[in-house]
Amino acid sequence: xxxxxxxxxxGQGFGTTVQANDHTELKDFLEMHAPGSDPQNFLIRVNGxxxxxxxxxxxxxxxxxxxxxxxxx
Numbered sequence: 001x002x003x004x005x006x007x008x009x010x011g012q013g014f015g016t017t018v019q020a021n022d023h024t025e026l027k028d029f030l031e032m033h034a035p036g037s038d039p040q041n042f043l044i045r046v047n048g049x050x051x052x053x054x055x056x057x058x059x060x061x062x063x064x065x066x067x068x069x070x071x072x073x
Contacts, residue, residue, distance in 0.1 A: 001019045001020070001021060001022065002019065002020050002021075002022060002024070002057060002058065002059035002060075002061075003017050003018070003019055003059055003060065004017070004018055004019075004020050004029065004057055004059075004060075004061050004062070004063055005017050005060075005061070005062040005063070006018050006033055006062075006063050006064075007062065007063065007064040007065070008033070008034060008065055018033055020032070020057060023056055024056070024057050025053065025054055025055065025056060025057070026044065026046065026051055026052070026053055026054070026055040026056075026057060026063070027039070027053035027054070029057055029063065030044070030063075030065075034065060037065070039053065041067060041068055041069065042065045042066060042067055042068060043065075043066045043067075043068055044063070044064070044065055044066075045063070045064045045066075046061050046062070046063055047061055047062050048062070048064075051063075
């Protein structure tokens, strides 16, 4: 198991440390921890760098999701 710091900008706006299996790909991580969120609507970074869906997460990584569009009230 690895520990990943997840900064979720999908409306919850908080960061938390979550566990994932070794060799987890970013796409699988997001399916588990941001279900229903369309990755195309977010800028997704790992350790501050734009990441692809196939990025393999490592222990201590920081994953952040930032909406690419701001919803109108």
